[in-house]
Amino acid sequence: MKDFITKIYSKRILILIDMILLNLALYVSFVLRFDTVEPWRYQFGFIPVITIIGIGSFYISNLYNRLWKYASIGELKSIVKNAAFINILFMTYTYFFQIDLPRSIPLINFMLIIFTLGGFRFALRILKDYLDHSRETQPESNVLIIGAGDAAEMIIREMHKHPELNKHIIGLIDDDPEKRNLEIHGIEVIGNRYDIPDVISNNNIDEVIIAIPSAPGSDIKEVYKLASRDSSVSVKTVPGMYEILQDEVNISQLREVKVEDLLRRDPVELKTDKISSYIEGKRVLVTGGGGSIGSELCRQVARFNPQQVIIFDIYENNAYLLQRELRERYPELNIFTAIGDVRDPDKLNYLFARFKPDVVFHAAAHKHVPLMENNPGEAVKNNIFGTRNVAMMADRYGAEKFVLISTDKAVNPTNVMGATKRVAEMVIQDFDNRSMTDFAAVRFGNVLGSCGSVVPIFKNQIAEGGPVTVTHKEVTRYFMTIPEAVQLVMQAGSISDGGEVFVLDMGEPVKIIDLARDLISLSGLEPEVDIDIEITGLRPGEKLYEELMSDSENNQATEHQRIFISNLAERPDCKLMNEIDKFCDLIDRDNNNKLIAMLKSLVKTYEPNRSNVQEVIFDEKFQQDINN
Known part of the structure; x- marks a missing residue:
């Protein structure tokens, strides 16, 4: 029976059946109108007419190009349109040849065509579905x-x-x-x-x-x-x-x-027209383009029809995979992938001179707090000098917008990573004071699923049978999904006039220990029974909780309800670049203590972790030497 139904769905058989049903519908129309079963004297002359009209209508509307075994409302609409068209042509024919025809015939015929052709197809589908279900051998x-x-x-x-x-x-x-x-x-x-x-x-x-x-x-x-x-x-x-x-x-x-x-929150309501106005048809450079935030920036920028996307990253594997993904999803998109380091001004100069990007998203940075505590020179080189290098090229080659990806750890920093990101914010504000480019920074908290973040670490610990390690029972963090954060970054770029440090609405902070319990439960296990949770103590530079503003700052609302402007109490002065240059000698001499002291002199709210730093940091003579 199933094979027989499949044969009926073939185009030739459907055409033959449709012609029969068209003539049957017209015959029944006369029967209903004249209340007699012998209207053949009217019907016989109309057989070739209604058949030719029907074939022509079905051919023009591509009725037989549809897969009728998947018939739904769309196919029914097509039949209704064909029924109307056939009867209009039929009425035109009888009028042109002055054939006396009751006006009710086309109306009755219209309804009968829908009933016969549509009913036949849907009856076949219902029968096919019934047979499919009846043949199932596996339990539902x-x-x-x-x-x-x-x-x-x-x-x-x-x-x-x-x-x-x-x-x-x-x-x-x-x-x-x-x-x-x-x-x-x-x-x-x-x-x-x-x-x-x-x-x-x-x-x-x-x-x-x-x-x-x-x-x-x-x-x-x-x-x-x-x-x-x-x-x-x-x-x-x-x-x-x-x-x-x-x-x-x-x-x-x-x-x-x-x-x-x-942890899902209300979806971001994007003002896509504003994003399009500064992305569409523009050349967009994303530094750190192969990373968690950078790659998502590239994906979402691609949706707004840019002239070109330039992916810049030091790690070629991630950049290559992203390039392949974008070319598959957006075959018409012009993509160029450059491998290099934001600490290399010559490479950046070549890149900007060649492509002259209109928009720059600067996502390249060192972000791991404990590692940067032990390697402050690398944090300074990447987060401060790297930001200054990219900002300098954006200014030199006339980029329209520059958006720095910053962090909530830049607020009242207790670690090197946060302090260097605060200096990076000051760098872009300094450039904005003297550049035609609009410079802005966007702060947000932890991003779920990013490389090296807490969620992948917890998953690995659970997969290994535990324990899951949490630094403190009360430690809390703000979390966002990667797409959510990136959408708000792009929106912030659209409303920037230059010099702002934007703060994103991160929602309510989440206890890390609760996050650990949720992940254990999602793995089908019971916290503290199947998987232990171990408290290890705060790491160097780690806070119990993060802040999006310092006590001396306040937020200014923007036109977007999830984006605010931080009114910073601490502003860069004209000596900032000269002060930053002093880092070079300290890095060359590998003097971590003095590097941290230098950071403290630039970021007044920075409170270094004393257990990890010698007392020379707080030596008054050394502070005077720095200030001089």
């Missing part, structure tokens, strides 16, 4: 879908299209009481989130799908905990709005719940 998986919105509708539709997946949807869960007992494609809303454990228990649920991409992380976390009480149930989710961007949700995007989902 019982599925519960959380959410009764657009994402859930798409998933239900996809599952109905693919019976080979063996998914039996038990019902929908939604907190909106107005949706209770309503149906989507025959699937009923059977309760709210607090009914999830009972529904799972009473219906032998095998899989739960969280289909609410716009929900905040707190909701995802609660739903996940309710759904995962039974360890045998697989809990999956659709991506959040940051991940899917403009794409629709489909089955292939379903994945296991990640910690990023539990």
Whole structure:
């Protein structure tokens, strides 16, 4: 039977059946109009006419180019359009040849064509779906879908299209009481989130799908905990709005719940017209383009139709992989990948002279706090001199915008990394005072999933059986997803007039120990039972909590509700560049203590970790030598 149905879907057989159904519809129209079964005296002369009109209409509308075994509302619309067109041509024919025809005939015929042609196709599809289901040999998986919105509708539709997946949807869960007992494609809303454990228990649920991409992380976390009480149930989710961007949700995007989902916040409302105004048709350079933030900047810049994207990174493997990815996703995009170091002014001069970028996103930096505590010279060379080199070239070659990626660790820094990033902010503010280029910096906190960040470290520790190491029970951090941070960086660039240090709304800080527990639970294990959590003590330069502003700073609102301008109490003076030059001799002499003392003289709020530094830092004579 299934093979027979497949043959009917062939173009030749469909055309033959359609011609028969067209003439049958016209015949029944006369029967209904004249209340007799013998209207052949009218019908016989119309057979060639309606057949030719029908073939012509179907050919013009490409009706037979559709895969009718997947017939849906779109195909029904095509049949309605064809039915209207056929009857208009038929009426024109009878009028032109002055054939007396009751005006009700075309109207009745219009409805019958839709009924016969559409009904025939959908009947075949229903029969095919029934046969497909009846032939399944594998046991079905019982599925519960959380959410009764657009994402859930798409998933239900996809599952109905693919019976080979063996998914039996038990019902929908939604907190909106107005949706209770309503149906989507025959699937009923059977309760709210607090009914999830009972529904799972009473219906032998095998899989739960969280289909609410716009929900905040707190909701995802609660739903996940309710759904995962039974360890045998697989809990999956659709991506959040940051991940899917403009794409629709489909089955292939379903994945296991990640910690990023539990921290999810309201989607960023981008003012895309403003971003387009400074990206579209422009040459965009991203330093550190192969890194976590830099690579995402390249991906999102590519969406705004730039003239060219220049990826600049010292690590060729990441840059190469990103180049391949962008060329696959955006085959028309002009990409150039340059390997080099922001500490190399000659390389930068060559790059800027050749490409003359209009927009520069400066993401290249050393960021690991403990490593920079032990290697302050490298932090100074990369974070300060590197920033000055790139800013100098942006100024020299007339870039329109320069955006520095900064960090919340630049606020009241207690470590070398934060202090050098604060000096980097001062560098771009100094350049803005005397340049035609708009220079700005954007501060934000930790980025989930970035290379070397806490989440990948915790995952590795869990995979090895633990323990998961946390430095202090009370340590907290601000977190963002990579796409969220990058979208806000690009938006900040669009509203910059020059000289601002933008601060992003990071939401509520998260306890690292809670993050560790969530990751253990997401791995299907129980914290403190299957995986131990070990407190190791704060590392050199590490704070209990991070700040986005110092006590002497305050935030100024912008037109975007998630972006603020920090009114800095500490401003660069005209001697800044001369002061920075003094670092060179200290680096050459590998004098870490004096380097840190020099940083403290530039960043008044910097409080170095005394346990890691000799007392020479606080020697008054040395401070006077620096100031002189």
